[in-house]
Amino acid sequence: MLRKALKKEKGATIFQMQKLTQLINKRLAFLQQIFSYLLVLTLMPLSLSASTYIETEANQEMRDAFLRIEKKVWKTTDRDFAKMLEELDDYPLVPYLIERKLLHNLKAKKAPQIRAFLEQYEGTVLENRVRRPWLRHLSKYNRKSLFLEFYRPIGDVKITCRFLRYQYEDLKSGQASLSEEELHQRTEKIWNVGKSRPKECDATFKHWLKSDALTEDIVLQRIEKAAKGGQHTLIPYLKTLLPSEKQYLADLWHSIRRAPSNVKYLNRFKGRYQAIEAEIASYAFGRLIWRDTKLALKLWPKAEKKFVFSQQQLGHITGKFAISLAIDDHSSAEQWAIKSEALNKDPEVLRWHMADLLRDRDWASLINLIEKSAPDLTADNQYQYWLARAYEQTGNKNKANELYAQLANERHYYGFLASARLDQPISLQNDPIRAEPNELAIILQMQSSRRAYELRALNRFHEARLEWRHLQSELDEKQKLLASVIASDWGWHDQAIFGFTRTGYLNDVDRRFPIAYEELMVKEAKRNRVDPEWAFAIARRESSFMSDAVSSANARGLMQVLPSTAKYLEKKRVSQRQLLNPKINAKLGNKYLRYLMDKLDDNAILATASYNAGWSRVKNWLPEDKAIEADLWIETIPFKETRNYVKAVMAYKQIYQKKFNQRQTDKQKEQGSVFNEVIDTQIPVSI
Incomplete structure (x- = not known):
C-alpha cells in the first residue's frame, strides 16, 4: 500500500514530505498493525525461542538491496531515490x-x-542523527532564525553556546525565550567546569561577563575544579579574575596540584581565608600520603595545629592515610584506621582495616572489629565470610559453620568460598525468565527493536546498540526484562547481560552466563592447555562477549587484548581491526593466558590478577616472608579493580564449570570445585 501511495504522488520527490508525510504515517500505522498481528501468529508455535525472527532469503534480499541503495544515495536524483525506496x-x-x-x-x-x-522521528535515535549535524550547519553559517526554530538540547556544548549567544542578543529586544536569570544560570553551568571550553563559547561568555553575573565564589569554585583532576593550566588565567587579595589562593591550588609536597611551605598559607586554605591542605595531604608517606606523616602534626579542618576534611585526610598505610603494611595503619572510623563511616577504610588485620592474622582483633562496627557495613557478605574464618581460626567452629551455611546459599564469590569450606556443592539458584509469545511480540514489533535487529544483522553494532538503548526508554520494567530475553535469544549476549544487570534480575544464570562462541573458545583453550571455563570467565568479565568492545586503554575484542600484547605474542604487528575478529582475539587471549601460566608456575589466581594488572606488578604483590592462603592474598591486593576482577573471574569460572559439569553423562566424572582449589592454594613468596 505504501508503494501505491508513492506512485500516486506523480512527480513528487522523497523530500516533498509535508503532504506526503501524513499519508506515509497512515500507511505505516496500518502496516504496523498488520506486522504485529502476523508476528504474534508466527511466534505462537515457537517453544524454544519465541523471540527469534524467522530468517528467510527475503530478509537477506532486503539487506542486499539496502546496501546497494546506500552506496548510490549521494549519486542519485531525488526522484530516482524515491523509486529505489x-x-x-x-x-x-x-x-x-x-x-x-x-x-x-x-x-x-x-x-x-x-x-x-x-517531526516523524521525534524522540528516536534518528532524530539526533539529523538534528545535530543540521544545527552545526546552521550555526556555522549563522542562520539564526532557522537555528532557533530547530534547536533542542542535545548535549553538544558548542551548539548550546550558540543558542545562548542568540538568546543574549535577543534580550534587549525582548525576543529571547529565556529570562535573563535563567540565561545566566545556564551559562554559568557551562563555564564553571575544570577544563577549558570550546572557542564557540567565547562570545556567549563575553555577554555573561558584561552582566556582572560572575562572582568571586564562582571563580574560586572553578579554580578548585581545575586543580582537583581538571586542567590545572587554566588556573593562571582564572587567577586574573580574582581581586589581588585572593590571588594567592589560586597560586596555592596550582602549586599543590603540581606537587602536593609544597604543602610543607606552611608560611604560604596566610590564614586570611581559613576555610579555603583548609580545603587546599586537605587536598594536598590526601595526595601526599600516596607519594611520600614519610613526609606526610612528618608534616601532619604541624598542619593539624595550623589549619581549621572541618570534620569532613579530617575524615577525608585520615581515611586517605589509613588506606594508603594499610596497603603499604605500615606499622601505624591500624592507628589511622581507628582515627578515621571515629570520624565517619567510610566502607573502604573499614575494608582496609580488615585487610590489615588479615595480613597480620590477628583473628581476635578482626572479630572485635566486625562485631563492633556498624551493622549496615558489616552485613556485607565479605565481612560475614571473614568473621566465619576468624571464628574458625579461634576454635569456634559452630559459629563459623553457621555463617558459612548462610553464605553457601548465595551465588557469589564468598558464597562459593563458604561452600568449599563446608565441602558442599555450590548453589547456582538458576531461575530463568519465562515469557509469553504475545508479550515478546509487542517488543519485537517496535520500530527501535526492528531497526536494532537489522543493524546487528549488518554488523553495525554501535548503531544497533543505540537503537536498543533507546528501546529501553520505551519499555516498562517487565518489558525491559523481556527485552533481555530477546537479546539473549538473538545471541546478542552483551545486551542481554547488561539488561539483566540494569533490571536487577540476576537469577537467569544461563542467559547471564552464556557459553558463547563455544566451538571457537573451547578449541583455543584446549590448544593452549587452558581450562575452557577459565577462558569463558575471562571473556565474560572482560567484554560480556561484545566482540567489538574497546576499552579506554585500547584493549579490544572478546578477551580485551591490547595491541602491544598481541604484537609480543605473535612477534609481529596485529592490527586493531584484526583484534575485533573473534577468531583472532580468542586465539590471542588464550595464548596470553598460557603465557601467564608459564610465567607464574601454573597458578591460575596469580595469572588472573596478571591478566588485569600485568604479571610484573603482580609479582611485586607477593608475600615477603612466607606463603599465604589464596583467599587472604586476594583480599589484600592493592588495586581495587584487580581485587574485584579476581573475585569475579573466580566466581564466573565456578559458574561455567558447573554449567559444563551439568552436560556430563553419568559415566563421565565431574571436575572438582574451583573454590576447593582456591582454599587449597598457597600464594608463594616468590616465583
Missing part, C-alpha cells in the same frame, strides 16, 4: 537511507524536508 517497502532501515540523503550537501533550503523528518 519502493523495492524496500517497509524495511526497518529505510529511515537511515533518508537520513543519509538529507545530510548530503546540507543547505538552508532543505529545512522543510528536515523539519518533516524530525
Whole structure:
C-alpha cells in the first residue's frame, strides 16, 4: 500500500514530505498493525525461542538491496531515490537511507524536508542523527532564525553556546525565550567546569561577563575544579579574575596540584581565608600520603595545629592515610584506621582495616572489629565470610559453620568460598525468565527493536546498540526484562547481560552466563592447555562477549587484548581491526593466558590478577616472608579493580564449570570445585 501511495504522488520527490508525510504515517500505522498481528501468529508455535525472527532469503534480499541503495544515495536524483525506496517497502532501515540523503550537501533550503523528518522521528535515535549535524550547519553559517526554530538540547556544548549567544542578543529586544536569570544560570553551568571550553563559547561568555553575573565564589569554585583532576593550566588565567587579595589562593591550588609536597611551605598559607586554605591542605595531604608517606606523616602534626579542618576534611585526610598505610603494611595503619572510623563511616577504610588485620592474622582483633562496627557495613557478605574464618581460626567452629551455611546459599564469590569450606556443592539458584509469545511480540514489533535487529544483522553494532538503548526508554520494567530475553535469544549476549544487570534480575544464570562462541573458545583453550571455563570467565568479565568492545586503554575484542600484547605474542604487528575478529582475539587471549601460566608456575589466581594488572606488578604483590592462603592474598591486593576482577573471574569460572559439569553423562566424572582449589592454594613468596 505504501508503494501505491508513492506512485500516486506523480512527480513528487522523497523530500516533498509535508503532504506526503501524513499519508506515509497512515500507511505505516496500518502496516504496523498488520506486522504485529502476523508476528504474534508466527511466534505462537515457537517453544524454544519465541523471540527469534524467522530468517528467510527475503530478509537477506532486503539487506542486499539496502546496501546497494546506500552506496548510490549521494549519486542519485531525488526522484530516482524515491523509486529505489519502493523495492524496500517497509524495511526497518529505510529511515537511515533518508537520513543519509538529507545530510548530503546540507543547505538552508532543505529545512522543510528536515523539519518533516524530525517531526516523524521525534524522540528516536534518528532524530539526533539529523538534528545535530543540521544545527552545526546552521550555526556555522549563522542562520539564526532557522537555528532557533530547530534547536533542542542535545548535549553538544558548542551548539548550546550558540543558542545562548542568540538568546543574549535577543534580550534587549525582548525576543529571547529565556529570562535573563535563567540565561545566566545556564551559562554559568557551562563555564564553571575544570577544563577549558570550546572557542564557540567565547562570545556567549563575553555577554555573561558584561552582566556582572560572575562572582568571586564562582571563580574560586572553578579554580578548585581545575586543580582537583581538571586542567590545572587554566588556573593562571582564572587567577586574573580574582581581586589581588585572593590571588594567592589560586597560586596555592596550582602549586599543590603540581606537587602536593609544597604543602610543607606552611608560611604560604596566610590564614586570611581559613576555610579555603583548609580545603587546599586537605587536598594536598590526601595526595601526599600516596607519594611520600614519610613526609606526610612528618608534616601532619604541624598542619593539624595550623589549619581549621572541618570534620569532613579530617575524615577525608585520615581515611586517605589509613588506606594508603594499610596497603603499604605500615606499622601505624591500624592507628589511622581507628582515627578515621571515629570520624565517619567510610566502607573502604573499614575494608582496609580488615585487610590489615588479615595480613597480620590477628583473628581476635578482626572479630572485635566486625562485631563492633556498624551493622549496615558489616552485613556485607565479605565481612560475614571473614568473621566465619576468624571464628574458625579461634576454635569456634559452630559459629563459623553457621555463617558459612548462610553464605553457601548465595551465588557469589564468598558464597562459593563458604561452600568449599563446608565441602558442599555450590548453589547456582538458576531461575530463568519465562515469557509469553504475545508479550515478546509487542517488543519485537517496535520500530527501535526492528531497526536494532537489522543493524546487528549488518554488523553495525554501535548503531544497533543505540537503537536498543533507546528501546529501553520505551519499555516498562517487565518489558525491559523481556527485552533481555530477546537479546539473549538473538545471541546478542552483551545486551542481554547488561539488561539483566540494569533490571536487577540476576537469577537467569544461563542467559547471564552464556557459553558463547563455544566451538571457537573451547578449541583455543584446549590448544593452549587452558581450562575452557577459565577462558569463558575471562571473556565474560572482560567484554560480556561484545566482540567489538574497546576499552579506554585500547584493549579490544572478546578477551580485551591490547595491541602491544598481541604484537609480543605473535612477534609481529596485529592490527586493531584484526583484534575485533573473534577468531583472532580468542586465539590471542588464550595464548596470553598460557603465557601467564608459564610465567607464574601454573597458578591460575596469580595469572588472573596478571591478566588485569600485568604479571610484573603482580609479582611485586607477593608475600615477603612466607606463603599465604589464596583467599587472604586476594583480599589484600592493592588495586581495587584487580581485587574485584579476581573475585569475579573466580566466581564466573565456578559458574561455567558447573554449567559444563551439568552436560556430563553419568559415566563421565565431574571436575572438582574451583573454590576447593582456591582454599587449597598457597600464594608463594616468590616465583
